[in-house]
Amino acid sequence: MPTIVFVSPKGGAGKTTSALALATQIAQRAAVVVIDGDPNHPIKTWAEGGEVPQNMTIISDVTDKTIGDTIADAATKAPFVIVDLEGTAATIVAYAIAEADFVVVPTQGSQLDAEQASRAFGLIRAHERGIQKHKPDYKLPYAVLFTRTAAAIQSRDTRHIRKSFEAGGIPFFETELNERAAFKAMFSYRQPLETLPRDEVSNVDKAIENAEAFAREVISRIMQDAPQQQEKVAS
Ligand SMILES: Nc1ncnc2c1ncn2[C@@H]1O[C@H](COP(=O)(O)OP(=O)(O)OP(=O)(O)O)[C@@H](O)[C@H]1O
Ligand SMILES: [Mg+2]
Structure with missing residues (x-):
């Protein structure tokens, strides 16, 4: 515990990339189980590179029938569980x-992509409604992560979407996951950011800084939004 699930029914929103960037940063401080719930197994394939941090365990081969138990079981064993899912609205996502x-x-910073993110909010709300029948105050904490944004300057599009999310009370991470060759290179080299060859991949350290800022914000949001997790995260 806690379990962090990456959801975006839109394909290519940056779920797998941001989930792996988060997992490798968290593995530097605590044990983490990554559940690769995508039938294409991108994180399992990444792990075959052999550079999996000691603190990280990867579980794949889950189905909609087994994912619930798999997550619950992992959560009893590791302080952090991270779940990556395929970009659909399949039942496995609801489970x-x-x-x-x-x-x-995760969503890319264009208006069209941001509108697609609302399908994820729908899934979160549907889950909340189910629980609220017997626990009226229940809320599932979540936040939008803008991905593949320009590192140098915030685009007008992203600024506008941030404003409209703010107005609509939709929480989003201050940290954006910038477009960086190093995030792509994690998959082509099958390595964590830390061990990517600096002479071949540009701005590895900037990507590490970015991933670390994201990890810190995830942890602080979990502590703020889910007080019952506080002890576990702090310990
Ligand atoms: N921050 C980033 N910098 C550079 N490239 C990125 C970044 N995030 C994602 N990408 C690239 O964008 C594409 C889609 O990213 P990714 O596979 O993480 O999305 P996804 O939401 O997991 O997709 P799917 O729904 O197919 O599982 C990939 O080619 C990936 O390398
Ligand atoms: Mg993916």
Whole structure:
């Protein structure tokens, strides 16, 4: 515990990239189980590179029938569980949300992409409504993560979307996951950011800084939004 689930019914929103960036940063401080719930197994394939941090365990081969139990079991064993899912609204996504303590909704910073993110909010609300029948105050904490944004300057599009999310009370991470060759290179080299060859991949340290800022914000949001997690995260 806690379980952090990456959800975006839109394909290519940056779920796998941001989930792996988060997992490798968290592995530097605590044990983490990554559940690769995508039938294409991108994180399992990444792990075959052999550079998996000691603190990280990867579980794949989950189905909609097994994902709930798999997450619940992992959560009893590791301080952090991170779940990556494929970009659909399949039932497996609903089952994973049911086990989540925090949901990250990655989206690219364009208006069209942001509108697609609302499908993820729909899934979160549907889960909340179910629980609220017997626990009226229940809320599942979540936040939107803007991905693949320009590192140098915030685009007008992203600024506008941030404003409209703010107005609509939709929480989003201050940290954006910038467009960086190093995030792509994690998959082509099958390595964590830390061990990417600096002479071949540009701005590795900037990407590490970015991933670390994201990890810190995830942890602080979990502590703020889910007080029952506080002890576990702090310990
Ligand atoms: N921060 C980033 N910097 C550079 N490239 C990125 C970044 N985030 C994602 N990408 C690239 O964008 C594409 C889609 O990213 P990713 O696979 O993480 O999305 P996804 O939401 O997991 O997709 P799917 O729904 O297919 O599982 C990939 O080619 C990935 O390398
Ligand atoms: Mg993916």
